[in-house]
Amino acid sequence: MDFEYSEEQQLLADSVQRFIQKDYDFEARKKIVASDAGYSEDAWRTFAEMGLLGLPVPQDFGGFGGGALDLMAVMEAFGDGLVVEPYLPTVLGARIIAHAGAKAQQKAILPALAEGRMKLALAHTERNSRYDLAHVETTATPSEGGWLLSGEKRVVLGAPLADKLIVSAATSKRGFSLFLVDRTAPGVEVKAYRTFDEMRAGDVALDNVRVDKKALVGKKNAGLALVEEAVDFATALICAEAIGAMKSANDATLEYLKTRKQFGVPIGTFQALQHRMVDMYITAEQARSMACLAASKADSASDADDRRRAISAAKIKIADACRQISQEAIQLHGGMGMTEELKVSHAFRRLTMIAQQFGDADHHLERFAALG
Amino acid sequence: MDLSYSPEELAFRDEVRGWLKDNLPDDLRRKVAEYEELSRDDLLRWHRILAKKGWVAPSWPKEWGGTGWNVVQRYIFEEECGYAGTPPLIPFGLSMCAPVLIKFGTEAQKKRFLPRIYNGEDFWCQGYSEPGSGSDLASLKTKAVRQGDHYVVNGQKIWTTLAHYADWIFCLVRTDSESAKRQEGISFLLFDMKTPGITVRPLILLDGGHEVNEVFFDDVKVPVENLVFEEGKGWTVAKYLLGHERMGTGRIGASKRELTKLKEFAAAQKKDGKSMLEDARFRDKLSRVEVELMALEITNLRFLDQMRRSGNPPGADVSMLKIKGTEIQQTLSELMMQAVGPLAQPFRPVDAPVAARDDFDAFVASLAPRYGNMRKTTIYAGSNEIQRNIISKMTLGL
Numbered sequence: 001m002d003f004e005y006s007e008e009q010q011l012l013a014d015s016v017q018r019f020i021q022k023d024y025d026f027e028a029r030k031k032i033v034a035s036d037a038g039y040s041e042d043a044w045r046t047f048a049e050m051g052l053l054g055l056p057v058p059q060d061f062g063g064f065g066g067g068a069l070d071l072m073a074v075m076e077a078f079g080d081g082l083v084v085e086p087y088l089p090t091v092l093g094a095r096i097i098a099h100a101g102a103k104a105q106q107k108a109i110l111p112a113l114a115e116g117r118m119k120l121a122l123a124h125t126e127r128n129s130r131y132d133l134a135h136v137e138t139t140a141t142p143s144e145g146g147w148l149l150s151g152e153k154r155v156v157l158g159a160p161l162a163d164k165l166i167v168s169a170a171t172s173k174r175g176f177s178l179f180l181v182d183r184t185a186p187g188v189e190v191k192a193y194r195t196f197d198e199m200r201a202g203d204v205a206l207d208n209v210r211v212d213k214k215a216l217v218g219k220k221n222a223g224l225a226l227v228e229e230a231v232d233f234a235t236a237l238i239c240a241e242a243i244g245a246m247k248s249a250n251d252a253t254l255e256y257l258k259t260r261k262q263f264g265v266p267i268g269t270f271q272a273l274q275h276r277m278v279d280m281y282i283t284a285e286q287a288r289s290m291a292c293l294a295a296s297k298a299d300s301a302s303d304a305d306d307r308r309r310a311i312s313a314a315k316i317k318i319a320d321a322c323r324q325i326s327q328e329a330i331q332l333h334g335g336m337g338m339t340e341e342l343k344v345s346h347a348f349r350r351l352t353m354i355a356q357q358f359g360d361a362d363h364h365l366e367r368f369a370a371l372g
Numbered sequence: 373m374d375l376s377y378s379p380e381e382l383a384f385r386d387e388v389r390g391w392l393k394d395n396l397p398d399d400l401r402r403k404v405a406e407y408e409e410l411s412r413d414d415l416l417r418w419h420r421i422l423a424k425k426g427w428v429a430p431s432w433p434k435e436w437g438g439t440g441w442n443v444v445q446r447y448i449f450e451e452e453c454g455y456a457g458t459p460p461l462i463p464f465g466l467s468m469c470a471p472v473l474i475k476f477g478t479e480a481q482k483k484r485f486l487p488r489i490y491n492g493e494d495f496w497c498q499g500y501s502e503p504g505s506g507s508d509l510a511s512l513k514t515k516a517v518r519q520g521d522h523y524v525v526n527g528q529k530i531w532t533t534l535a536h537y538a539d540w541i542f543c544l545v546r547t548d549s550e551s552a553k554r555q556e557g558i559s560f561l562l563f564d565m566k567t568p569g570i571t572v573r574p575l576i577l578l579d580g581g582h583e584v585n586e587v588f589f590d591d592v593k594v595p596v597e598n599l600v601f602e603e604g605k606g607w608t609v610a611k612y613l614l615g616h617e618r619m620g621t622g623r624i625g626a627s628k629r630e631l632t633k634l635k636e637f638a639a640a641q642k643k644d645g646k647s648m649l650e651d652a653r654f655r656d657k658l659s660r661v662e663v664e665l666m667a668l669e670i671t672n673l674r675f676l677d678q679m680r681r682s683g684n685p686p687g688a689d690v691s692m693l694k695i696k697g698t699e700i701q702q703t704l705s706e707l708m709m710q711a712v713g714p715l716a717q718p719f720r721p722v723d724a725p726v727a728a729r730d731d732f733d734a735f736v737a738s739l740a741p742r743y744g745n746m747r748k749t750t751i752y753a754g755s756n757e758i759q760r761n762i763i764s765k766m767t768l769g770l
Contacts, residue, residue: 001374001376001377001378001444001676002373002374002677003373003673003674003677003678004373004677004681005373006373009373069373072373254768254770258769268770269770271761274761274764274768274770275757275760277764277768277770278760278763278764278768281763281767281768282692282696282763285671285692286664286667286668286696288674289666289667289668289669289671289674290663290666290667290670292373292375292670292674293375293666293670313662313663313666316659316660316663317664320660365656365659365660368659368662368663369649369655369658369659
């Protein structure tokens, strides 16, 4: 039993925190969000130099072969700083390529990704899929030794910034497969937008996009298990990110209670507010415990069901905690909490989206219950 | 980071689990599982079984019978007892009066009382709350006036748990009503419950059970040698007790057992021909409490890990365990009752005792009273609102 980060993990977390304090404070972040690209090339280069991009990449391909526990401290710091760079989609992509990619794909992608020269995005969600990872209407039709992909993907996180998309498409009635597609390939159209939590995403239309047979990632019809594992891994990561964002919201709220005066006294002297603040603090601690469980089981579950059960349990708690803490943080800040001017309103936006990303509490309650 | 116990800790857990399996008498196990009232003999029988094994007071210093276990072992032991469903160890002697005597008592007091507490010869109760002094304990009014080598005590205590079983009571009394601060002028006294002038009156709880009492003192003569620490320093003693290590506060082992029971019980209840476990609305509530319990267990282990590293007592963290632990216990008892739906209504047969009726499901009839009884958990031992005040002040600095 040991709940501390290892020395290496702590050093990395400290350096990420220092970077955020120095180069990625609230003002710096505002400029990045308002920029044309919506992300910072400088920050991305720094992530590569710090080894963050190589963290999820296997050692054979120039990375560090880190698991969810290694990424946890980084994600927590990113949550605290509300980092908007497309780190999560890139890690998701790296995970799939590292697990199932052909040697040639791994060689072409993973070192480039670790060095910051390439970004990935997972194009999976569709209009009617909701959180059901098995639901894929996009089709892949065999054609001239390759495939023609057609369909529409929604809310592809990081799509406008990605060099390559990992696209899921049905290859038979029994299942779907994953394909590597250049974002700029003929027939691919990315309709880019900002998300509510100030990241970049897009809807991706695929109109008879031709890929050759080397574009297939993993075995034919075996996409579901790959996506499911990678999404569970990413869910553990956003649980850790949520911990950081909740801490940011709680710290800001506590500070506000101590400094904001009404009726001649700090509003933190009012018991009605004190007890709500205590409940936010307790919730954040309970959520942290579940984020630890999620990361630990993402790395070393005894089997897929053990992993699914722990990840769902964690996401139920995190989703509930995200809603409670983001809502209460705004309420206790009063009118100021409603404005864009305070960081807490941006934490609200990210927490609100994390609550629903990769499955809301209702979705995970269903999955958790089905596992007994 | 590693969430699991070490091989040594697992071996310890297995040793405790194995011993409990072999030594917890079946009749006591059944009574606890079926929420039956435990008699004085039931409680003391279990106390003495543990005393004989040497496990009744793990946290005491070794010279008085402590086991020398570290915080993690003590936690594992408490949780395994909860998980096995042992009768509770009544805390008033073992984990309240004794730690006070060990810290503040004279050698004579230690020699006189500690072995008898250890062996279960004296049954203790606690005289803190008064009708006008609940959460605001420092306002207490029971008065002790020194007359020669005695104090003469007059006043009233309330919520005195198991006073009707007790041989002794430790009390906070006011020895000086002129002090500038209310916390001063309070003293910590030990009385023999057989002393003339003590009257115990039952307070029957909303489930029909007799756990708590009112205790009246009418010119009760308490020898001066039964004063613990200095006269007027009782508040220091009381505060020490509040901060005393209680890592089992979350009652996680017991709640895990209740959760397993709830799942089995709900699976056997039908709605539209299907198990209640398949009822989405019920199932969501059950899943949420299970997730809270998973989180609380890890939170508790995190605190233990911190304590082990820092060597510091848990402080205000115990308040968090108390709040979440009691909320979970209440929810579990509520879901047990909800699982049977309309069948939760029968309470007692009219014309015969429960035991004499084989057509009456005493267990199902215990679920609503049990739900009612568990409402006490967020009120006793410092209400959950007081616990929030503690975290607000100590942890958050508000």
